[in-house]
Amino acid sequence: EAGVVQSPRYKIIEKKQPVAFWCNPISGHNTLYWYLQNLGQGPELLIRYENEEAVDDSQLPKDRFSAERLKGVDSTLKIQPAELGDSAVYLCASERQTGTGELFFGEGSRLTVL
Amino acid sequence: RKEVEQDPGPFNVPEGATVAFNCTYSNSASQSFFWYRQDCRKEPKLLMSVYSSGNEDGRFTAQLNRASQYISLLIRDSKLSDSATYLCVVNRASKIIFGSGTRLSIRP
Numbered sequence: 377e378a379g380v381v382q383s384p385r386y387k388i389i390e391k392k393q394p395v396a397f398w399c400n401p402i403s404g405h406n407t408l409y410w411y412l413q414n415l416g417q418g419p420e421l422l423i424r425y426e427n428e429e430a431v432d433d434s435q436l437p438k439d440r441f442s443a444e445r446l447k448g449v450d451s452t453l454k455i456q457p458a459e460l461g462d463s464a465v466y467l468c469a470s471e472r473q474t475g476t477g478e479l480f481f482g483e484g485s486r487l488t489v490l
Numbered sequence: 491r492k493e494v495e496q497d498p499g500p501f502n503v504p505e506g507a508t509v510a511f512n513c514t515y516s517n518s519a520s521q522s523f524f525w526y527r528q529d530c531r532k533e534p535k536l537l538m539s540v541y542s543s544g545n546e547d548g549r550f551t552a553q554l555n556r557a558s559q560y561i562s563l564l565i566r567d568s569k570l571s572d573s574a575t576y577l578c579v580v581n582r583a584s585k586i587i588f589g590s591g592t593r594l595s596i597r598p
Binding site: 471 | 534
């Protein structure tokens with residue numbers, strides 16, 4: 377079974393530039409998460425999808441961050457414009473069914489904003 | 491105050507030792523609990539679920555105390571390969587919340 381696939385693995389941009397991350401979850405997993413992880417911290421939830429519906433986006437900074445999960449499969453997270461403080465690892469995870477607690481993570485997209 | 495609190499460590503113990511971590515959670519509505527493991531510069535992976543009656547998986551034992559709102563992880567006969575960050579995770583209303591992690595380093 378293929379795991380969660382994320383791209384790009386690494387991205388370096390100047391502040392105020394836009395950036396987008398892509399995630400393809402495990403086939404058949406209905407629930408998809410985007411987390412942000414800073415060094416020395418645990419993952420912090422940005423948004424959770426159940427199929428194509430964003431059911432929890434309360435912690436997504438909506439002035440600059442947006443996400444979509446068209447057709448309830450793969451997902452894109454966008455930041456526009458990026459700020460220095462956005463430098464972090466952006467992790468995508470999928471779960472077969474909401475509430476099991478068994479999340480499968482991708483390798484993450486490491487963003488550096490200069 | 492964070493909803494899930496952990497001692498960041500690092501815990502530095504010799505191979506073969508027994509080590510235990512605790513984690514506390516603040517919201518009594520939390521429903522289910524887990525330990526994840528994260529190797530350096532890798533993604534988190536589920537280590538084990540934590541059940542009310544306590545559960546064991548080989549050298550790993552997890553305990554839950556709902557009254558005191560804490561979770562523990564015990565590792566017996568530690569191996570060099572156990573070196574990692576251990577993340578305490580809580581499910582509250584389908585929101586999966588991670589602690590900041592406890593770093594463990596096993597020395598030969």
